[in-house]
Amino acid sequence: xxxxxxxxxxxxxxxxxxxxxxxxxxxxxxxxxxxxxxxxxxxxxxxxxxxxxxxxxxxxxxxxxxxxxxxxxxxxxxxxxxxxxxxxxxxxxxxxxxxxxxxxxxxxxxxxxxxxxxxxxxxxxxxxxxxxxxxxxxxxxxxxxxxxxxxxxxxxxxxxxxxxxxxxxxxxxxxxxxxxxxxxxxxxxxxxxxxxxxxxxxxxxxxxxxxxxxxxxxxxxxxxxxxxxxxxxxxxxxxxxxxxxxxxxxxxxxxxxxxxxxxxxxxxxxxxxxxxxxxxxxxxxxxxxxxxxxxxxxxxxxxxxxxxxxxxxxxxxxxxxxxxxxxxxxxxxxxxxxxxxxxxxxxxxxxxxxxxxxxxxxxxxxxxxxxxx
Amino acid sequence: xxxxxxxxxxxxxxxxxxxxxxxxxxxxxxxxxxxxxxxxxxxxxxxxxxxxxxxxxxxxxxxxxxxxxxxxxxxxxxxxxxxxxxxxxxxxxxxxxxxxxxxxxxxxxxxxxxxxxxxxxxxxxxxxxxxxxxxxxxxxxxxxxxxxxxxxxxxxxxxxxxxxxxxxxxxxxxxxxxxxxxxxxxxxxxxxxxxxxxxxxxxxxxxxxxxxxxxxxxxxxxxxxxxxxxxxxxxxxxxxxxxxxxxxxxxxxxxxxxxxxxxxxxxxxxxxxxxxxx
Numbered sequence: 001x002x003x004x005x006x007x008x009x010x011x012x013x014x015x016x017x018x019x020x021x022x023x024x025x026x027x028x029x030x031x032x033x034x035x036x037x038x039x040x041x042x043x044x045x046x047x048x049x050x051x052x053x054x055x056x057x058x059x060x061x062x063x064x065x066x067x068x069x070x071x072x073x074x075x076x077x078x079x080x081x082x083x084x085x086x087x088x089x090x091x092x093x094x095x096x097x098x099x100x101x102x103x104x105x106x107x108x109x110x111x112x113x114x115x116x117x118x119x120x121x122x123x124x125x126x127x128x129x130x131x132x133x134x135x136x137x138x139x140x141x142x143x144x145x146x147x148x149x150x151x152x153x154x155x156x157x158x159x160x161x162x163x164x165x166x167x168x169x170x171x172x173x174x175x176x177x178x179x180x181x182x183x184x185x186x187x188x189x190x191x192x193x194x195x196x197x198x199x200x201x202x203x204x205x206x207x208x209x210x211x212x213x214x215x216x217x218x219x220x221x222x223x224x225x226x227x228x229x230x231x232x233x234x235x236x237x238x239x240x241x242x243x244x245x246x247x248x249x250x251x252x253x254x255x256x257x258x259x260x261x262x263x264x265x266x267x268x269x270x271x272x273x274x275x276x277x278x279x280x281x282x283x284x285x286x287x288x289x290x291x292x293x294x295x296x297x298x299x300x301x302x303x304x305x306x307x308x309x310x311x312x313x314x315x316x317x318x319x320x321x322x323x324x325x326x327x328x329x330x331x332x333x334x335x336x337x338x339x340x341x342x343x344x345x346x347x348x349x350x351x352x353x354x355x356x357x358x359x360x361x362x363x364x365x366x367x368x369x370x371x372x373x
Numbered sequence: 374x375x376x377x378x379x380x381x382x383x384x385x386x387x388x389x390x391x392x393x394x395x396x397x398x399x400x401x402x403x404x405x406x407x408x409x410x411x412x413x414x415x416x417x418x419x420x421x422x423x424x425x426x427x428x429x430x431x432x433x434x435x436x437x438x439x440x441x442x443x444x445x446x447x448x449x450x451x452x453x454x455x456x457x458x459x460x461x462x463x464x465x466x467x468x469x470x471x472x473x474x475x476x477x478x479x480x481x482x483x484x485x486x487x488x489x490x491x492x493x494x495x496x497x498x499x500x501x502x503x504x505x506x507x508x509x510x511x512x513x514x515x516x517x518x519x520x521x522x523x524x525x526x527x528x529x530x531x532x533x534x535x536x537x538x539x540x541x542x543x544x545x546x547x548x549x550x551x552x553x554x555x556x557x558x559x560x561x562x563x564x565x566x567x568x569x570x571x572x573x574x575x576x577x578x579x580x581x582x583x584x585x586x587x588x589x590x591x592x593x594x595x596x597x598x599x600x601x602x603x604x605x606x607x608x609x610x611x612x613x614x615x616x617x618x619x620x621x622x623x624x625x626x627x628x629x630x631x632x633x634x635x636x637x638x639x640x641x642x643x644x645x646x647x648x649x650x651x
Contacts, residue, residue, distance in 0.1 A: 172447060172451075172452065173445055173446065173447025173448070173449065174447065174449055174450070174451060176420075176425055176445045176447070176449065177443065177445050177447075177449025179425055180423050180424055180425055180438060180441060180443045181438070181463075181466045181467070182438045182439045182466060182467060182468070183466055
């Protein structure tokens with residue numbers, strides 16, 4: 001056994017990346033996630049409307065922050081479009097407070113805070129408000145979790161599985177063969193991710209169908225808008241998978257890296273802990289994670305029937321993330337496939353290949369030359 | 374003559390010089406064999422010749438990626454695809470017309486005895502069958518330059534004959550073939566042989582040229598030499614001892630044995646013994 005232990009230690013010592021991930025990453029994750037793990041909602045964005053809007057604003061509990069005074073007809077739209085979690089409409093016999101049930105923790109915190117207003121003796125002045133929860137009236141956890149879980153599954157297929165598929169080519173030596181075949185890096189890249197894209201799409205359809213059929217999760221919005229968001233999101237996750245595989249030496253490293261990207265997405269994206277509860281010092285990380293935006297889109301479309309015009313921000317951020325990740329992944333993939341110099345001539349690209357190619361070295365200085373004739 | 378190949382190529386891996394000023398022409402219609410011990414630089418040389426690895430210095434000429442067939446050390450075969458699927462992928466990647474691909478696949482599989490295994494996963498094939506599949510895949514597009522890294526290693530003698538038939542056919546059709554091998558009897562069949570040692574050329578030429586360039590004498594005896602210096606120049610082969618006597622050594626003490634005509638194996642051993650100490 002001693003010999004086995006020594007052998008394992010020697011192998012581990014040489015696999016420095018794994019060792020670093022085993023020691024450093026847990027500490028980083030613990031610190032980040034420690035600040036993120038909070039269900040306490042202390043900031044509840046609200047809009048007020050109606051003739052007594054200002055009076056209602058003054059009476060709202062301290063955790064409510066009025067972000068706008070809007071016409072009564074627009075109050076619910078503010079909730080639908082995610083601009084506020086609470087809308088207070090005055091002008092009737094008693095004020096009506098609408099809560100966005102798709103933001104479950106915020107809605108629960110708002111309910112509790114409003115309950116204190118309704119206690120006898122505390123709400124002695126104006127009439128106690130009527131509270132109505134929209135989009136998820138029973139505040140069911142499954143309604144808000146399943147759209148997000150669909151995103152997690154897409155991350156799993158897109159990032160974790162894809163990263164394995166590409167790094168396997170490197171480990172088995174077939175990548176070297178691909179490098180000398182007349183395939184453009186773009187062909188190889190797209191060819192690699194296309195099947196995963198299809199599998200991810202099927203996965204998504206199954207998860208949504210099961211969510212709707214089995215758990216009764218509503219799908220109120222436009223399937224086309226949802227599909228567009230999912231398309232962008234899968235684009236990012238597949239790019240991440242390829243990026244991870246291109247910096248990993250083996251499948252073990254790829255899995256570790258992929259899980260390291262999966263974990264923060266699950267815990268920081270607002271899927272479990274409300275974003276507003278996350279410490280400001282780590283909240284910025286959430287805005288770098290694609291699942292944050294997919295969550296916004298999925299919940300917005302499925303639960304609140306949010307139109308695409310109201311979702312332009314998460315769409316734009318996802319597109320930006322997708323462009324950045326795909327560019328990086330493509331560059332890494334090109335380097336991964338091609339020798340560091342003389343690639344053009346080796347691959348027969350125009351200008352360097354063919355009988356008209358110069359007889360001399362391709363690269364200056366007569367240091368490196370790889371040419372075709 | 375229109376030749377591809379390497380000219381004064383050096384390859385450096387970090388601080389290690391894997392190839393040091395090696396020249397090897399790949400001439401259409403000729404089989405050139407690279408021989409040498411483990412770590413001699415055979416794979417590095419072939420990777421350069423195929424365009425996988427850029428040289429640190431020197432020049433590499435290739436006919437272009439569409440015209441180069443390469444058998445990598447791993448075989449470049451997908452173990453979770455069948456024989457047919459592997460060859461189908463290769464043919465499609467090279468843009469081979471389907472009818473021509475089918476015809477070539479059938480011909481090569483029949484000749485190498487793989488026809489019965491067309492539907493089997495490559496991962497379920499024996500090591501030798503897998504190697505044959507790799508060679509067939511490299512040959513499939515009908516390349517002008519065929520680079521094969523140890524195509525016959527680990528293959529039974531009958532299959533080696535099949536593979537050499539395929540390689541010979543490719544050369545006869547005009548392909549320039551560069552291959553590495555650890556079998557010197559195979560290298561003797563090549564039109565040109567390059568002997569590598571620690572990344573440097575030890576000998577080069579036709580097998581006959583390399584053999585005729587052997588300096589001194591080779592003596593055959595049934596017992597090992599008693600003299601320590603002679604023992605350092607002796608090797609055992611086919612149950613007997615061979616000893617190299619350098620030229621100009623005069624009549625060595627205890628000279629005993631029959632003078633033999635060297636073959637390529639003797640010539641390579643002598644080249645290694647005669648090389649200047651680095």
